[in-house]
Every structure is written in structure tokens, then in C-alpha cells.
Amino acid sequence: MILTDVDELRKKFESVENLPSLPTVVQEILEVTNDPRSGARDIQGVVENDQTCSVKLLKLANSAYYGFSRQVSSIKEAIVIIGMEGVKNVAMSLGVAECFLELGKSNKKFLNDLWVHSMGTATAAQMLAKKAPEVSPSYAYCSGLVHDFGKVILAGEYGEDYFSLFARAKEENKSLVEIEASAIQVTHQQVAGWVARSWELPDVVIESVEHHHDAFDLNPPLQHVILTCIADALTYEANVGNGGNGNPRKISGADLAKGGVDEKTKDAAVSDILKNRDRFSALLQAAE
Numbered sequence: 001m002i003l004t005d006v007d008e009l010r011k012k013f014e015s016v017e018n019l020p021s022l023p024t025v026v027q028e029i030l031e032v033t034n035d036p037r038s039g040a041r042d043i044q045g046v047v048e049n050d051q052t053c054s055v056k057l058l059k060l061a062n063s064a065y066y067g068f069s070r071q072v073s074s075i076k077e078a079i080v081i082i083g084m085e086g087v088k089n090v091a092m093s094l095g096v097a098e099c100f101l102e103l104g105k106s107n108k109k110f111l112n113d114l115w116v117h118s119m120g121t122a123t124a125a126q127m128l129a130k131k132a133p134e135v136s137p138s139y140a141y142c143s144g145l146v147h148d149f150g151k152v153i154l155a156g157e158y159g160e161d162y163f164s165l166f167a168r169a170k171e172e173n174k175s176l177v178e179i180e181a182s183a184i185q186v187t188h189q190q191v192a193g194w195v196a197r198s199w200e201l202p203d204v205v206i207e208s209v210e211h212h213h214d215a216f217d218l219n220p221p222l223q224h225v226i227l228t229c230i231a232d233a234l235t236y237e238a239n240v241g242n243g244g245n246g247n248p249r250k251i252s253g254a255d256l257a258k259g260g261v262d263e264k265t266k267d268a269a270v271s272d273i274l275k276n277r278d279r280f281s282a283l284l285q286a287a288e
């Protein structure tokens, strides 16, 4: 395997010029969400401001995957029919999906599987966050979308050599991050952290992305990071998509307790992933 100097890699992906630009609609939705005075009209304004996003969102809302009996012809109407949260989710997902597509087109199967896994993680994280008063469900959703973006970058840098690490983790019964650290001296969570910083995402999102594999080792523990970690593991458990981690964490009752998640909420998160699974790859297609 040809090793890239980690500092070089870091310099490259900490700089916005070498990264696909994250559509501003994602940032703006997070900002509006964070403002307690904002409401449906603000979300409508943010989405309408992004023409590309609006067109794709309406196309998706009118597709068979959403199955609404009436035509959705405006963002205002979309908010009424899909709900404010639904519109925010679709708009953020379309924005992040564009970045997945820009960097990962060369390996469609991997990209699609990873995308579906990321959407599953976002969906589950949001559901878990709804029961955690300290964690914003929209921030949790965004963290899920971006948590494995480092894999898109590493796959682009190392190609097949990177994919061979997935199999190695499984064979050696080790975690993927452990294998990455020993083979390429950098992990996908670190890389995703660089990207999240360059995109100027909120600190909560950066932390969740950067530590989603060592969430339970952080001291003091951070609930938003633990929820991203649990959501990631639940998506593997539900067998929806594939993040390439052949040896994902099995979430124990003690893990759930540390995240403040009860069994009922965990089950609701898994059923939310399963219920929406067909929409996940449809969204990536809509983003093209």
C-alpha cells in the first residue's frame, strides 16, 4: 500500500479548495433549527433560496417513494404534507448527497451502500435524540449523514487498497479504525472530522463525527457522540446499507444506558430505519 503522508493528507482535506463545497442550505437549516424564534416560514425561506435543492426536493416528494396522493407543488405545501422535520431532513440529505457524489462517483456500489448506511444512521440518531432533551434532533441527523464521509475520501485516495482493510478488520476480528490506524496511520473518523471542520459544521456535529468509534472512551462522556455511535451500530444491526465495517460494535444494554436510551426508543429507531430504507437510495439518485 502506498502511504500518503498523513500531514499532507490532512493539509489537503482541511482545505476547502480540495473538498466539494457543502451547499449552504445545510448550514442554514442547522442555524435556523438552533434559533428558538424560528419556524416553518424560515425553513421555507432557506429551502426556497436554493433553487437546485427546491427542485430536487419537490421531485422527490412527488416520487413513488413518498407516495402522497396529492401533488406537492411548493415548498410551503411540502412542509404541510411532509412536515417541517421531513423537509429539513430531505434538504440536508440532498446537500450532503451532492458531496458524496462529487467525490465518490468512481465506485458506485460502495458509494450507494455507504450512503444508505449514512441515511440509516442519520434517521436512527434523530429518533434517539428526540428522547434526549440535550441533543438537537437536526444536529444528530446531520452527524449521521456525515459520520462516515472520511471513507469516501480514503476510498478516493487509496482505492482498492482501502477496501481491502474492510476485509482485514473482519478477518482479524478488529475494528476498522484499529486496522486503518495501523495500515494508513489515519482513521476515517479523523478524516471526517477534518471535513466537518472545513465545512464549518457546528461543534456538536464535529465531535460526533470525529469520535463516533471511541464515543464510550470519552471522558467526560458526550451524549450526542454516544447517540451517533449507537445509531451507527443499530444501522448495521438492521442490515440496511453497508458502511464496510465488517466488525461493527454490538450495542449492549449498558451502552444504551450510557446514552440515556431506553429499549423502546432503540426499537423505534430501528423500525424508523427499516420503514424508510427505500427512500435512502432514492434520495441519492435524486441528488444526481
Ligand SMILES: [Fe+2]
Pocket: 147, 148, 188, 189, 212, 213, 243
Ligand atoms: Fe465509522
Ligand SMILES: [Fe+2]
Pocket: 117, 121, 147, 148, 232, 243
Ligand atoms: Fe458508520
